[in-house]
Amino acid sequence: xxxxxxxxxxxxxxxxxxxxxxxxxxxxxxxxxxxxxxxxxxxxxxxxxxxxxxxxxxxxxxxxxxxxxxxxxxxxxxxxxxxxxxxxxxxxxxxxxxxxxxxxxxxxxxxxxxxxxxxxxxxxxxxxxxxxxxxxxxxxxxxxxxxxxxxxxxxxxxxxxxxxxxxxxxxxxxxxxxxxxxxxxxxxxxxxxxxxxxxxxxxxxxxxxxxxxxxxxxxxxxxxxxxxxxxxxxxxxxxxxxxxxxxxxxxxxxxxxxxxxxxxxxxxxxxxxxxxxxxxxxxxxxxxxxxxxxxxxxxxxxxxxxxxxxxxxxxxxxxxxxxxxxxxxxxxxxxxxxxxxxxxxxxxxxxxxxxxxxxxxxxxxxxxxxxxxxxxxxxxxxxxxxxxxxxxxxxxxxxxxxxxxxxxxxxxxxxxxxxxxxxxxxxxxxxxxxxxxxxxxxxxxxxxxxxxx
Numbered sequence: 001x002x003x004x005x006x007x008x009x010x011x012x013x014x015x016x017x018x019x020x021x022x023x024x025x026x027x028x029x030x031x032x033x034x035x036x037x038x039x040x041x042x043x044x045x046x047x048x049x050x051x052x053x054x055x056x057x058x059x060x061x062x063x064x065x066x067x068x069x070x071x072x073x074x075x076x077x078x079x080x081x082x083x084x085x086x087x088x089x090x091x092x093x094x095x096x097x098x099x100x101x102x103x104x105x106x107x108x109x110x111x112x113x114x115x116x117x118x119x120x121x122x123x124x125x126x127x128x129x130x131x132x133x134x135x136x137x138x139x140x141x142x143x144x145x146x147x148x149x150x151x152x153x154x155x156x157x158x159x160x161x162x163x164x165x166x167x168x169x170x171x172x173x174x175x176x177x178x179x180x181x182x183x184x185x186x187x188x189x190x191x192x193x194x195x196x197x198x199x200x201x202x203x204x205x206x207x208x209x210x211x212x213x214x215x216x217x218x219x220x221x222x223x224x225x226x227x228x229x230x231x232x233x234x235x236x237x238x239x240x241x242x243x244x245x246x247x248x249x250x251x252x253x254x255x256x257x258x259x260x261x262x263x264x265x266x267x268x269x270x271x272x273x274x275x276x277x278x279x280x281x282x283x284x285x286x287x288x289x290x291x292x293x294x295x296x297x298x299x300x301x302x303x304x305x306x307x308x309x310x311x312x313x314x315x316x317x318x319x320x321x322x323x324x325x326x327x328x329x330x331x332x333x334x335x336x337x338x339x340x341x342x343x344x345x346x347x348x349x350x351x352x353x354x355x356x357x358x359x360x361x362x363x364x365x366x367x368x369x370x371x372x373x374x375x376x377x378x379x380x381x382x383x384x385x386x387x388x389x390x391x392x393x394x395x396x397x398x399x400x401x402x403x404x405x406x407x408x409x410x411x412x413x414x415x416x417x418x419x420x421x422x423x424x425x426x427x428x429x430x431x432x433x434x435x436x437x438x439x440x441x442x443x444x445x446x447x448x449x450x451x452x453x
Contacts, residue, residue: 013050313362
């Protein structure tokens, strides 16, 4: 029976969630089940969900309902819901969506095979099985062997789980638990394994990678980890996502500056610059600290690319607070910036804050800030016309007859693309040099100069 059972996956949310999906994929394959990319062929579908903000919760619910249609109208036998929505609303999922057969919280991904066995061996059809709650999410086993779902040349490396920052708007600590670093030797071993699979771009992720090591080694150890990875592998691109400004150490700046394989790219979610808002959000530091960190990064690493995110419409945000944020964005000219409207989340301190902002005002503020950032992006991209940039080729568009990829300044899935023409077909994962000829929105267009490998 096991050999013929087909299992499908739907993975939603951030790269950190995607890694959990990859771990579950490996355990399912090791158990002898067949993975199918076609939902309509599946006997069991696992929906790994996000629940960080309202839009993510709605996307998760919509996907579960889509899968439930297959259970009613096709041959799907069981639905298992995993991830953040399952952790946060497990009992409610069973009550509101009786089509769901099992729920696994974020600490229970290693129970996935047990869950499949239970939901497929039930004797009475239509009866919900045991609710697979999370284990103690503060002590759950981290990491595990994976089946990569990214292109073979790019992979994520999750170096820690959970978060201790306790921002007033964020439910992540209650969903994923306290911050726990993975041992350095395990991470270096995993990086070596990824290199053996052909990975050329390693993207370092966690809820806060700059906190790495504090719980295990008594100090911030991200720079040491990066040094260890580059000493023990030859992966040419190593990219940093989800850094916090108050934990940017001199050692980390020096490692980024002096290590040629650490990309001069940093994701630094700032969320706001008004001291009133930063304090209300329970962010660490103030506007002066943020400006000091940005200035130090740019002084020590003159060509650094800085990505950030902002939240508008947080409770109590005045027109003056928002205007201060707009002026800050114009002043700093970030290479990339995302803007989100505040999402009022249960079980967070900000949920009960007075002076909640209406949805229309939130949307208007997001639109204003995004238009301003788009103008900045276009100006910065136009400065690249006539220059030559290093690009990792991702694929070929046969309709437009053009290759596309990303420069060192562009992270997977979230930043822009570089489109280029070449006389010969370039294999995905090949590093090339592209001369930029024009700019359209967030993307660069040019032609191949040389292929580097």
